[in-house]
Amino acid sequence: MADYPAKLQEYLDDFNFITSREERVDYLIAIADEFQPVPPSIATKPYDEAHRVIGCESEAFVWALERADGTLDFYFDVLNPQGLSAMAMSAILDQACSGAPLEQVAAINGEVVFTFFGRDISMGKGRGLTELINAVVYQAKQRLKSA
Amino acid sequence: MSDIGSRGYANPDKLVSTDWVAARLNDDNIRIVESNEDPLLYPSGHIPGAVEVDWVKDLNDPLRRDYLGKAGFEALASRIGITPDTTVIFYGDKSNWWATYALWVFELFNHTNAKIMDGGRLKWAEEGRELTREKPVISPTSYSAPERDDSRIRAFRDGVLQHIQSSGQLVDVRSPAEFSGEKLHMEGYPQEGAVRGGHIPGASSVPWSRAANEDGTFKNAAELSAIYLEEIDLNPAEPTVAYCRIGERSSHTWFVLTNLLGFADVRNYDGSWTEWGNSVGLPIEK
Numbered sequence: 001m002a003d004y005p006a007k008l009q010e011y012l013d014d015f016n017f018i019t020s021r022e023e024r025v026d027y028l029i030a031i032a033d034e035f036q037p038v039p040p041s042i043a044t045k046p047y048d049e050a051h052r053v054i055g056c057e058s059e060a061f062v063w064a065l066e067r068a069d070g071t072l073d074f075y076f077d078v079l080n081p082q083g084l085s086a087m088a089m090s091a092i093l094d095q096a097c098s099g100a101p102l103e104q105v106a107a108i109n110g111e112v113v114f115t116f117f118g119r120d121i122s123m124g125k126g127r128g129l130t131e132l133i134n135a136v137v138y139q140a141k142q143r144l145k146s147a
Numbered sequence: 148m149s150d151i152g153s154r155g156y157a158n159p160d161k162l163v164s165t166d167w168v169a170a171r172l173n174d175d176n177i178r179i180v181e182s183n184e185d186p187l188l189y190p191s192g193h194i195p196g197a198v199e200v201d202w203v204k205d206l207n208d209p210l211r212r213d214y215l216g217k218a219g220f221e222a223l224a225s226r227i228g229i230t231p232d233t234t235v236i237f238y239g240d241k242s243n244w245w246a247t248y249a250l251w252v253f254e255l256f257n258h259t260n261a262k263i264m265d266g267g268r269l270k271w272a273e274e275g276r277e278l279t280r281e282k283p284v285i286s287p288t289s290y291s292a293p294e295r296d297d298s299r300i301r302a303f304r305d306g307v308l309q310h311i312q313s314s315g316q317l318v319d320v321r322s323p324a325e326f327s328g329e330k331l332h333m334e335g336y337p338q339e340g341a342v343r344g345g346h347i348p349g350a351s352s353v354p355w356s357r358a359a360n361e362d363g364t365f366k367n368a369a370e371l372s373a374i375y376l377e378e379i380d381l382n383p384a385e386p387t388v389a390y391c392r393i394g395e396r397s398s399h400t401w402f403v404l405t406n407l408l409g410f411a412d413v414r415n416y417d418g419s420w421t422e423w424g425n426s427v428g429l430p431i432e433k
Contacts, residue, residue, distance in 0.1 A: 022190075081269070082240050084185055084187040084191055085186070
């Protein structure tokens with residue numbers, strides 16, 4: 001199994017214990033409530049399309065800024081006010097990947113979406129959320145390449 | 148005040164406004180039902196008293212590619228506390244795409260006393276109306292449903308084949324790229340694709356979302372007529388089939404043609420492109 005960022009692994013362990021749909025949904029909503037959109041000091045609307053997550057119907061955007069130690073701070077926004085799942089996924093990725101070792105971020109498999117959201121999520125939602133993860137992974141890989 | 152009555156719809160009673168719903172939250176003869184794609188939306192906040200119908204776990208058979216049967220529908224209807232006389236008001240995300248899908252399935256069981264809240268969840272929320280996380284306490288009923296009737300508003304593969312052989316009217320409601328065959332699936336839905344790209348021969352392309360305004364409400368009858376009657380020359384008196392990828396987007400178009408424009412015979416082909424585009428021996432056009 002890949003060595004994931006510690007906070008991501010913590011979340012995955014939590015969700016692996018969940019057996020009821022209701023409990024999963026309540027946990028995800030609580031995480032979505034913690035979502036903080038990108039601050040104006042980093043980006044303002046209308047956002048540069050280069051930051052858009054292609055394939056995410058909730059209109060998610062991702063930014064990555066380098067820290068002094070070479071790791072990345074990730075920022076997100078979700079323009080669709082009904083994009084609650086995308087907000088939950090963004091909050092998880094923010095907490096788990098900002099400041100985490102780039103090798104660990106680059107190793108994240110998009111399949112973790114199904115650990116969080118379950119297998120009965122619609123194809124569209126699953127795809128969009130996977131692309132959100134892929135956007136974060138891509139940024140980490142790019143930084144590793146250029147290091 | 149609602150302007151639904153002034154929009155020229157053939158059957159304006161199938162649509163209600165957010166004002167109308169807000170004034171009837173405590174009406175025992177009405178059940179408000181939210182149906183979304185995003186499973187987090189209903190539990191995160193819904194119209195007070197509304198119940199959820201989930202398109203995956205509530206409307207589909209878990210093992211066959213089909214909708215629930217008589218017993219399943221009776222169990223669902225009883226659980227959400229309705230009787231055959233209850234007026235069911237559907238609303239949801241994505242311009243009511245999933246709400247019209249749920250309504251269409253309910254009509255397969257002849258629960259035709261069902262309406263759509265115009266503008267859906269987004270309009271209700273943007274008007275600053277109350278959303279609650281409190282689940283309503285529902286007293287279960289004992290709903291007795293007829294057998295599911297697929298003959299009236301549902302189309303199947305062989306029927307569609309006969310339909311196109313007699314040059315019947317067909318509306319493809321997918322994106323232009325899916326219609327042309329450039330894409331084998333809808334953007335973001337790669338696992339619901341097909342081995343071939345294109346469309347059913349003779350189909351006209353009108354993406355479903357053209358029937359909706361930016362705020363999720365339906366366009367008025369004149370605007371809809373301009374699209375469906377003038378632009379692609381459909382005849383409301385002729386049998387019409389709508390399809391998409393698995394039959395959900397086309398349920399929105401089915402609702403528009405049937406209830407807002409008054410077409411006499413519209414069927415939703417839920418096998419849609421995932422069946423037609425993958426089937427041996429069926430013709431396609433690009």
